[in-house]
Amino acid sequence: MSVLAAFLVPHPPMIVPEVGKGSEAQIEATAAAYRQTAQEIAALAPETIVISSPHTVMYRDYFHISPGKSAAGSFRDFGAAQVRFEEEYDRELAEAVERLARRRDLPAGTLGQRDKALDHGTMVPLYFIRQVYAGGRILRVGLSGLDLGDHYVLGQIIAQAAEETGRRVVWVASGDLSHKLQSYGPYGFAPEGPDYDARLMDVCRRAAFGELFDFDETFCEKAAECGHRSLVMMAGALDGRAVEARVLSHQDVTGVGYGVCTFYPQGPDESRRFLDLRLAALERRLADLREASDEYVRLARQSLESYILHGKRMDVPSGLPAALTERRAGAFVSIHKFGRLRGCIGTILPTADCLAEEIIQNAVSASARDPRFDPIRSDELPWLELSVDVLGAPEPIESPAQLDVKRYGVIVTRGHRKGLLLPDLEGVDTVEDQVAIARQKAGIGPEEPVELERFEVVRHT
Numbered sequence: 001m002s003v004l005a006a007f008l009v010p011h012p013p014m015i016v017p018e019v020g021k022g023s024e025a026q027i028e029a030t031a032a033a034y035r036q037t038a039q040e041i042a043a044l045a046p047e048t049i050v051i052s053s054p055h056t057v058m059y060r061d062y063f064h065i066s067p068g069k070s071a072a073g074s075f076r077d078f079g080a081a082q083v084r085f086e087e088e089y090d091r092e093l094a095e096a097v098e099r100l101a102r103r104r105d106l107p108a109g110t111l112g113q114r115d116k117a118l119d120h121g122t123m124v125p126l127y128f129i130r131q132v133y134a135g136g137r138i139l140r141v142g143l144s145g146l147d148l149g150d151h152y153v154l155g156q157i158i159a160q161a162a163e164e165t166g167r168r169v170v171w172v173a174s175g176d177l178s179h180k181l182q183s184y185g186p187y188g189f190a191p192e193g194p195d196y197d198a199r200l201m202d203v204c205r206r207a208a209f210g211e212l213f214d215f216d217e218t219f220c221e222k223a224a225e226c227g228h229r230s231l232v233m234m235a236g237a238l239d240g241r242a243v244e245a246r247v248l249s250h251q252d253v254t255g256v257g258y259g260v261c262t263f264y265p266q267g268p269d270e271s272r273r274f275l276d277l278r279l280a281a282l283e284r285r286l287a288d289l290r291e292a293s294d295e296y297v298r299l300a301r302q303s304l305e306s307y308i309l310h311g312k313r314m315d316v317p318s319g320l321p322a323a324l325t326e327r328r329a330g331a332f333v334s335i336h337k338f339g340r341l342r343g344c345i346g347t348i349l350p351t352a353d354c355l356a357e358e359i360i361q362n363a364v365s366a367s368a369r370d371p372r373f374d375p376i377r378s379d380e381l382p383w384l385e386l387s388v389d390v391l392g393a394p395e396p397i398e399s400p401a402q403l404d405v406k407r408y409g410v411i412v413t414r415g416h417r418k419g420l421l422l423p424d425l426e427g428v429d430t431v432e433d434q435v436a437i438a439r440q441k442a443g444i445g446p447e448e449p450v451e452l453e454r455f456e457v458v459r460h461t
Helices: 023-044 091-103 120-132 148-165 192-206 209-214 217-223 228-237 274-292 295-310 355-368 378-383 431-442
Strands: 003-009 048-053 070-075 080-088 137-142 169-174 241-251 258-268 331-337 340-346 384-391 395-397 408-414 417-421 451-460
Touching (some): 023 258, 048 120, 120 137, 169 228, 192 209, 209 274, 295 331, 295 355, 295 384, 331 355
Parallel strands (some): 048 137
């Protein structure tokens, strides 16, 4: 067993006395739990300390692993330059991780930015650990904008690499919980904040890591957490093992959630293959959705698959209902993967001879030409969820008071700049949000006067 134990810890710089200068007393319970964690790590005497940090180099579509031989850092940016670290990296383990990631087609490795400065998400845990344990090299791992499942896979890969290299490893998942727990906190209050912390700490208490996948991305954003992906990655390193879990502390007195938990792997437990269970359940759900989808969505999927698998845009097939072949309308095709947007392209007004052709061309564009995403790969096809929005004719309105975020989409126009947002989108709860996002999409400033239009849609799933 190469992963000896894993730990969830926060990273507030103020917990370091040289930074806090007395203010750290308000989170003494967290500091005491931290000191206990450090003692447990010292007792395990790991050869390598893996630290997953939200504040090291982070890319949208790539996991960055500490490059080079070593790195140094200090709390200079927090007024304590005298607190310094010089750490040696485990290059052999990093190379093994890169090799295994390539085998599994996971974008992870030491490419990209070569900034050697240690971040505070790494240094705060090291502050406590190095007071009682000077041994062990480190492997610093960044998070990414990829799916939670990809973070879990990287955890699996790192555990496998530790096994293959014979390393005795502990994992430190660095991450704060919600940053919106108190109205007096630096980030204010949101009701999702306390809800997130309660749910997350309950998951940790039971080591019910499969439930980490159930935290909706919009919910996590509203809670303003920063440690969820770090914890998911850590969970992947414990895949298929029973886990003894303890919650040592949880505090929210600063308006930010600080949780300290320990996780000790026990024997094998096949019921804890959480990613496999998630994918099996998702596969069943998507099969049911495909079976129940209507002609609009089936046509969009057929178009998308034809283009991705064969590189050509399909013709309008025969046998379609008249509503698709005899009508012209604007349409948007939206693609989601694992609950996250993977592509969305559409037309406000009709550009093709019929709605069927409109859907066919927009499905191709959404899968391959959305500038926010890489083109969809063939191996992603089984996990895609599609919807088609058919737009009604836009009508001018005088003010946002005539909008309804659930019923109407909005078009904002300033000269040649035009931004559109569909109605009833997850995470868009107010007209103010809807208009602001449409402005942002068009590059229109918040104070610039705009013309407003609204439209209704029929959504097909």
